[in-house]
Amino acid sequence: MSIIPYGCQNINQADIDAVVDVLQAECLTQGPAVPAFEEAVARHCGARHAIAVSSATSALHIACLALGVEPGDSVWTTPITFVATANCALYCGATVDFVDINPRTYNLSVDRLAEKLAATAKAGQLPKVVIPVHFSGQPCDMAGIHALSQQYGFKIIEDASHAIGGKYQGAPIGNGRYSDITVFSFHPVKIITSGEGGMALTNDAGLATRLRLLRSHGISSSPEDMHPRPAQEIWNYQQIALGFNYRMTDIHAALGLSQMRRLDEFLTQRHNIAQRYDQLLAALPITIPWQHPDSYSGYHLYVIRLQLASTGKTQRQVYELLRAAGILVNLHYIPVYRQPYYEQMGFAAGYCPEAEQYYTQAISIPLYPSLTIEQQDYVVRSLKKAIEV
Numbered sequence: 001m002s003i004i005p006y007g008c009q010n011i012n013q014a015d016i017d018a019v020v021d022v023l024q025a026e027c028l029t030q031g032p033a034v035p036a037f038e039e040a041v042a043r044h045c046g047a048r049h050a051i052a053v054s055s056a057t058s059a060l061h062i063a064c065l066a067l068g069v070e071p072g073d074s075v076w077t078t079p080i081t082f083v084a085t086a087n088c089a090l091y092c093g094a095t096v097d098f099v100d101i102n103p104r105t106y107n108l109s110v111d112r113l114a115e116k117l118a119a120t121a122k123a124g125q126l127p128k129v130v131i132p133v134h135f136s137g138q139p140c141d142m143a144g145i146h147a148l149s150q151q152y153g154f155k156i157i158e159d160a161s162h163a164i165g166g167k168y169q170g171a172p173i174g175n176g177r178y179s180d181i182t183v184f185s186f187h188p189v190k191i192i193t194s195g196e197g198g199m200a201l202t203n204d205a206g207l208a209t210r211l212r213l214l215r216s217h218g219i220s221s222s223p224e225d226m227h228p229r230p231a232q233e234i235w236n237y238q239q240i241a242l243g244f245n246y247r248m249t250d251i252h253a254a255l256g257l258s259q260m261r262r263l264d265e266f267l268t269q270r271h272n273i274a275q276r277y278d279q280l281l282a283a284l285p286i287t288i289p290w291q292h293p294d295s296y297s298g299y300h301l302y303v304i305r306l307q308l309a310s311t312g313k314t315q316r317q318v319y320e321l322l323r324a325a326g327i328l329v330n331l332h333y334i335p336v337y338r339q340p341y342y343e344q345m346g347f348a349a350g351y352c353p354e355a356e357q358y359y360t361q362a363i364s365i366p367l368y369p370s371l372t373i374e375q376q377d378y379v380v381r382s383l384k385k386a387i388e389v
């Protein structure tokens with residue numbers, strides 16, 4: 001049996017042709033593919049504006065900047081996420097804090113958030129921005145988080161890196177009903193890919209303008225942005241803010257657009273594989289991913305939790321047995337504040353107890369559209385063997 005990764009891109013001939021077309025066209029970057037990809041994602045999600053960038057990390061960075069995050073501010077997020085969700089606040093000179101997870105969804109707990117906000121409102125500094133993450137593709141309780149944002153006056157960035165194609169309350173993730181900005185990732189392990197890439201979606205025209213400006217050096221060529229200059233001088237662009245080169249190329253955008261056309265097919269395949277796991281794993285001493293009845297997951301990840309009292313093996317033993325069987329399982333994620341870089345900022349083990357307990361039990365098993373029935377059966381057989389007492 002060949003190596004089975006936990007996640008993997010799916011590239012077909014149409015994807016390849018789309019990229020080759022760009023290579024043979026006039027513009028490798030800043031051509032028509034980027035706005036076409038933006039338009040396709042915005043339309044699918046029901047968002048007014050979409051800004052394609054070089055990665056979800058850069059999207060998170062400029063999303064924080066567009067919302068005014070600066071030194072002295074605080075940004076809160078979940079500890080069970082990729083480090084980029086927290087790092088974006090540090091890039092802006094702000095501090096980061098973490099809200100423990102809901103033990104059932106593994107998403108940021110709205111109850112813990114409410115408690116922490118109430119305590120902080122008395123004693124300290126309220127967050128400027130909260131970044132919920134739709135972990136594994138399962139939507140967060142956005143209505144609950146949004147209600148708290150109204151009460152305490154913070155902004156919301158949805159890190160939907162795992163969740164494109166998913167739905168919350170019957171409506172697509174990214175529609176911005178309960179947040180200011182939504183961010184997607186198109187890294188190859190995610191649901192659709194552009195090689196590297198990300199996108200920020202918003203319904204706010206002012207935020208969209210700001211995001212576009214920050215994506216490309218803070219340079220504008222719109223006459224209405226230009227500062228007045230003497231009539232004899234030629235000014236066809238002006239830098240009016242400090243931005244970055246976070247642009248997406250047309251090569252990447254063409255792949256992203258082609259993949260976007262396959263999004264629904266990918267989601268169906270991911271759901272079918274997940275349902276099959278649900279059945280095949282039901283009798284094992286494993287907690288399978290609970291699904292909120294009012295949501296449709298993007299199913300970026302299929303995370304199992306080992307019921308360690310009944311497995312007779314440690315998490316590490318199970319992990320290593322599966323890896324030895326050629327199944328490249330992974331752990332999503334080490335709580336961000338347990339990373340050495342964050343520990344050195346003063347975070348200690350035990351800070352978020354539910355996240356830490358999750359961390360000692362979780363393993364992500366393979367889930368991607370081209371995973372075959374035979375491969376899936378092999379994963380299940382190997383897992384059964386690995387957890388045998």
Ligand SMILES: *Cc1c(COP(=O)(O)O)cnc(C)c1O
Pocket residue numbers: 054055056057058081082084085133159161162184185186187196197198
């Ligand atoms: C992958 C990921 C990111 C970063 O995405 P890039 O496109 O690789 O920068 C951010 N947040 C989460 C939750 C992710 O999974």
